[in-house]
Amino acid sequence: MTGDSISIRGIRAHGRHGALPGERDRPQPFDIDIDIELDLTAARKSDALEDTLDYAALHARVVHIVSERSFRLLERLADEILNDVMTDRRIARADVTIAKPGILDGATPSVRVTAVRRGLLRGLHGQEEP
Secondary structure, eight states: OOOOEEEEEEEEEEEOOOSSTTTTTSOEEEEEEEEEEEOOHHHHHHOOGGGSOOHHHHHHHHHHHHHHOOOSOHHHHHHHHHHHHTTSTTEEEEEEEEEOTTOBTTBOOEEEEEEEOTTTTTTTSSSOOO
């Protein structure tokens, strides 16, 4: 593993998620950040889209999940997005952070969920992750 990564910041999507009464009555904004670790050696050499992660396709899938599904917890929504991200077998690790802006008297709560594909991170930190 090379230690390469791709980050997509500030994906804004509207969805019906929340545990409190009324939170799922109408769409509200969610801000999503995704950090992905994968080997980009082939993409650096080929300059071909098929050798890297298609950011536009990932963005569209995330917006679709947020807008078409409904969950009580941000943790569950983050896990759903993470499961989609990890379908790409080239991805060794991914972090999904979801923020629900301005709902706590201007404060923004956020949740971060991480997945690691065992064995793919060998060499990235000198040993395989547990």
